[in-house]
Amino acid sequence: MISDSGEPAARRALARMQQMERLLGRRQSQIRAYLFRDDRWFRDLRPVPTARGFYQSGPERDFIAVLSGPDDLRALSHEFVHASLEHTTARRPLWLEEGVAEFYSTVTPEKDRWLIGRPIEDHIRVLRRADWLSARQLFTVAKASSVYDEANRAGLFYAQSWAVVHLLYTQPGYREHLPAFAELLDDGVPVEEACLRAFRRSASQILNDARQRIFTGALPVAAVDGDPLDAPRVQVDTATEEAIAELALACNKTALATRLYERQQRPIPLGLLALARGDNVEALRYFNQAIAAGAPDSTPYFEAAMLLRDSKQPFEPLLRQAVQRNPHHAEAWFLLGLEAAKREQLEDAIDAYQKATAILPRQANFWHAMALALRRAGRREEAARAALKCRLAAATDAEREMAAALNGFVSLNDPAPPVRQPAVVIPDSWQGLQGDAISDGLLEELVCGDPAVMRIQGVGELRVLRPREIRITGGSRELACGPVNRKVRVGYIRATRELVSVEFVP
Numbered sequence: 001m002i003s004d005s006g007e008p009a010a011r012r013a014l015a016r017m018q019q020m021e022r023l024l025g026r027r028q029s030q031i032r033a034y035l036f037r038d039d040r041w042f043r044d045l046r047p048v049p050t051a052r053g054f055y056q057s058g059p060e061r062d063f064i065a066v067l068s069g070p071d072d073l074r075a076l077s078h079e080f081v082h083a084s085l086e087h088t089t090a091r092r093p094l095w096l097e098e099g100v101a102e103f104y105s106t107v108t109p110e111k112d113r114w115l116i117g118r119p120i121e122d123h124i125r126v127l128r129r130a131d132w133l134s135a136r137q138l139f140t141v142a143k144a145s146s147v148y149d150e151a152n153r154a155g156l157f158y159a160q161s162w163a164v165v166h167l168l169y170t171q172p173g174y175r176e177h178l179p180a181f182a183e184l185l186d187d188g189v190p191v192e193e194a195c196l197r198a199f200r201r202s203a204s205q206i207l208n209d210a211r212q213r214i215f216t217g218a219l220p221v222a223a224v225d226g227d228p229l230d231a232p233r234v235q236v237d238t239a240t241e242e243a244i245a246e247l248a249l250a251c252n253k254t255a256l257a258t259r260l261y262e263r264q265q266r267p268i269p270l271g272l273l274a275l276a277r278g279d280n281v282e283a284l285r286y287f288n289q290a291i292a293a294g295a296p297d298s299t300p301y302f303e304a305a306m307l308l309r310d311s312k313q314p315f316e317p318l319l320r321q322a323v324q325r326n327p328h329h330a331e332a333w334f335l336l337g338l339e340a341a342k343r344e345q346l347e348d349a350i351d352a353y354q355k356a357t358a359i360l361p362r363q364a365n366f367w368h369a370m371a372l373a374l375r376r377a378g379r380r381e382e383a384a385r386a387a388l389k390c391r392l393a394a395a396t397d398a399e400r401e402m403a404a405a406l407n408g409f410v411s412l413n414d415p416a417p418p419v420r421q422p423a424v425v426i427p428d429s430w431q432g433l434q435g436d437a438i439s440d441g442l443l444e445e446l447v448c449g450d451p452a453v454m455r456i457q458g459v460g461e462l463r464v465l466r467p468r469e470i471r472i473t474g475g476s477r478e479l480a481c482g483p484v485n486r487k488v489r490v491g492y493i494r495a496t497r498e499l500v501s502v503e504f505v506p
Helices: 007-024 039-045 072-088 094-105 121-129 135-139 156-170 175-186 191-199 203-216 241-250 254-261 267-276 280-292 299-310 316-325 330-342 346-359 364-376 380-393 397-409
Strands: 031-036 053-056 062-067 108-110 113-116 222-225 437-447 452-457 460-464 471-473 482-493 498-504
Touching (some): 039 241, 053 072, 062 072, 094 156, 121 156, 267 280, 280 299, 299 330, 346 364, 364 380, 380 397
Parallel strands (some): 031 062, 471 498
Antiparallel strands (some): 437 482
16 A cells, blocks of 8 residues: 555555455455545546546556545445456456446445445435436447446446446345356356346346336345454555656556656666667666566566567566566466467466466457467367457457457367367477468558558468567568568468568568
C-alpha cells in the first residue's frame, strides 16, 4: 500500500484489501495499491478525468489507484474484484464483471463473517427513475458502447448490472445455479441461452425479477462465513516519486514517468526511461548494471532478455532468472514456452503455457500457442479446449480472426497430426513463432491496420498478428506502410496465414 493520506487511512485501506483477498482467494500476481489524498498525482494518472479509481495490470505486478474520500473503500473493493477476475476467470460479459465488482464493493466484515451486497442507494435511485435497458441491450454492452461509462459508476449500466448480479447471488432459485451459469459462459454459450439452461428463465424474465426487487425494496444481504483480519500485516509506504513513476509507466503516462525517473540515478529506472524513448543500447547497459548488482526484481532480467531477443542473441537464461524472481511473470513463461516449442520440446512448452494461462487466462495469444503445441503433441481434445479458450479470450478483431482459424485447425474431426514432425522441416535459423511453411516471393505492399497485412507476390496475404514475435533478418526491422517491392523469404502458419518470420533477400 502506497499512500499520502496518512497512516490510519492507509492501514484501513490495506486491511480492506487483505479482507478482499481472504474473501476472493489468493491472487496469481503481486499487487500494489495507491491511496491518494492529494489529486495532483492522481489527476495525471487516471484514465479519464472523472474517475475516482482504476485498475492497471502489469508484467511485474498489478496496480490499483483510488482517490481518498468518503467512498474510497468501496472503490478499492471494486477495483480489487477486477484485479481478481483478470487472473482467475475467462473473459466474462461486461455487465457481469461490473455487476460483480459493484456487488462485492459493499463487503463489510462483522465478527466471524462478511456481509456482502448491501443496497447501494445511488443505484436504487437511478433504477427507480430511469427507463431500464432491455435484456438484449444490457447483456450485449461492450466497452465501446455509449451506455458504458467507466468513469460514472452512478450511471444506468452500472446500476442495472449491479441489480441483476444482486438477484443472481442472493435469490433462492438463482444462486444455486450460478456455478452452472459460469461454466456455460466459459464454454462459449451465449448469455441468453446460458440463462435458459442454468436458471430455466429467459434473460427478460431475469431482468423483470431484478426490477421487481428494486421497486419492492427486497434486497437481502448475503452473509459469508470467514475470518476477517483486524489489522494489516503488510508494510505501508509513503507515496515516493519512484513509486509514482512506476505506476505512471504502467499506465503509459510516459511524460510523467520521465519527469520523475530523471531524478532517480539507479539503473532500473534509467533503463526503463531509455527503453521508453527507444534507446535500446542504453537501456540494455543499465539493465546489465542492475543484473550485475544482483537486482531482486525481475524487471531488468526480463527487459534485457527482450532486448537480446530482438537482436538475435541468446536470452533464455535471463527469462529463467526473471521467473525465479517472480514466478507470476506470465509473459516470461509464455516466451519460455515458445522457445521450448521451437526445439520440439512440446511437453516443456505446454507446461510453460499452462503457467502463463493460469496467471493471465485472458490472453488469446497464450491459448493460441498452447492449442498448437497440444495438437502437435497429439493431445487433440485438450487442444480443442485451448482453442475454445482462445476464442473466449479474443478481445480484438485480429484476435477473433486468429481464434476462428485456430478452432478450425484443431477441430477434432481433422486427422491427428504427426506428434513431433512438422509439415515442413525448417532450419534452426528459421524457427519462428511456430510456423510450418516457408515461401519465397516479392513483398509488394504492407497494409497497416488491425491486423497489418503483407501482400506477397507468389504467396498471397499474410497477417501480422504478433509483431514482437516475428523474426526479421537481412534488413531493417522497420517498414513503412504502402508499396515495398522487395524480395523476401517468409515463414508462416499455413492454417491461419499468420506471418512468423521474414528474411529480406538480396
